[in-house]
Amino acid sequence: MKPEVEELLDKARRSLKTAKTIFKDGEVDFAGSRAYYALFYIAEALLLERGLAFSSHSSVIANFGKEFAKTQTLNPKFHNFLIKAQDRRNIGDYAIGKHLTKEEVQEMMEWGREFLKAAENFLAQPF
Secondary structure (H helix, E strand, O other): OOHHHHHHHHHHHHHHHHHHHHHHOOOHHHHHHHHHHHHHHHHHHHHHHOOOOOOOHHHHHHHHHHHHHOOOOOOOHHHHHHHHHHHHHHHHHHOOOOOOOHHHHHHHHHHHHHHHHHHHHHHHOOO
8 A cells, every 4th residue: 555545544543533532522524524634635535546636625535436436346325425514514604604514524434434445444454
């Protein structure tokens, strides 16, 4: 595994830890943002392991779908998690008068844990 890939996975782990901490402090919208970033870093790591890097969130998400979901390399649900998490993050970070629910953010954190485990298992395989 490339060092940069491991660094991105570490950022994902730290983002999930931070999401959990600030969620407990009642910062639901900000916890949702950190949960989204965990998923985003995981997708970036997987793409980078294949030598692919992109400068925008939408490009990372689209290319993750192309490389991993459409090919069934990883369960396509992870692509759906990314799309939904980005939509929720946009609410948490940018919406005025609308907020994420605790249930939505708890679900996002679970998605992050599940995606991280799948990515770690995938990256541990000999190629």
